[in-house]
Amino acid sequence: MPRETALRVASALKDGGVRGVVISGGEPTLLSYLAELAAALHRPLGDRPSPQVVLSTNGLAPLRTMERVLPSLSWIALPLESADAAEHSALRTGVAPHREKMLTLLGEVRKNHPYVQVKLGTVVTRLNVGGAPDVLSLIDDACLPDVWKVYQMSETNYGSDNRDWLALGDEEFEDVVHRCEAAARERGVKLRVYRNRTRTGSYFFIDPDCEVVVIDEDGERRIGNFFARLADADPPLSHQVTGDRNVENFTGTYPMTRDTHPDA
Structure with a gap:
């Protein structure tokens, strides 16, 4: 854009x-x-x-780049797929050493930008069922995330193309969730779980071409140019999403419970 x-x-x-x-x-x-x-x-x-x-970043940007951005953030969302190096590399190909760079950035945030809260994300597939529940073991107590969100692999876009060899069934996913719950409880980290069968949130995206994309249980639909839809007041653009569900979708992952930003 x-x-x-x-x-x-x-x-x-x-x-x-x-x-x-x-x-x-x-x-x-x-x-x-x-x-x-x-x-x-x-x-x-x-x-x-x-x-x-x-x-929401893969954590690979140089620290000098992140230093310019972090002062304006309330949250940073970082990925960590497995405590097992081989499993993690299978999902984060071509970006070695991704895990080490991500953990370095996490340490930088905690040390020098304590007002920025951290969401750690783990997408569970057949390639990381063994090490996904143990990702917190890689993180020191002082650097633990505020929220750890475990995702069932979404069967849309890339996920749909690779569903047969990557996706887990609901029962298999719940087995992984059970282990993640135990790990999060042991380290005192708030866990959130994204399940495909219960995706009832209301999502509102603005794509790089300025097209609005809305996602809910009825699927994904493109509804036109953002500015054109703003100018068309009937119905208002805000009516394209269910407001309370849209808010719940955001605050369920990024709770608005703390405001310690120096500029607040």
């Missing part, structure tokens, strides 16, 4: 009173203007509180 368009989107979201924004991808740290975009979202608008800004 061009820089000017992204900043217009940020302004429109804030004008609309949006409470939380996830900058995701693809890999958003490849954006040359990421720090400017995060700062624009984070900056208060009049007497309104600024939205919570979440960056």
Whole structure:
């Protein structure tokens, strides 16, 4: 998305009173203007509180890049797929040493940006059922995440193409969840679980081409250009998602329970 368009989107979201924004991808740290975009979202608008800004990243950006972005974040979402090095590498191919870089970034956040909360994400597939429940064993007590979210592999897009050899059945997934629950309880980490069969949240995405994508139990649908839909007030764009479910989907993963940001 061009820089000017992204900043217009940020302004429109804030004008609309949006409470939380996830900058995701693809890999958003490849954006040359990421720090400017995060700062624009984070900056208060009049007497309104600024939205919570979440960056979902693979953790591979140089620390100097992250140092420019972290001051504007409320949350950072990082992936860790397995405590077993071979399992992790099978899912994060071509980015070695991914796990070590991700853990280094996690340590940097905890040491120098304590106001940024951390969500750790683990996607469970047939390739990492052994080591997925043990990912917290790689993390020191001082660097543990605020939330650990375990995902059943979604059978859409890439997942649909590779479902037969990657996806777990519901019963197999629940066996992994049971082990993750025990690990999270032992380390005092809040666990969240994403199950395909109970996906009832309401998701609202703005794609790089500025098209709006809405996802709920009825599937994924593209509903037109963001700015064109904003200008068409009947029905309002906000009516394309179920508001309380959209909020619950966000706050269920990124709780709005702590605000220790120095600029707050």
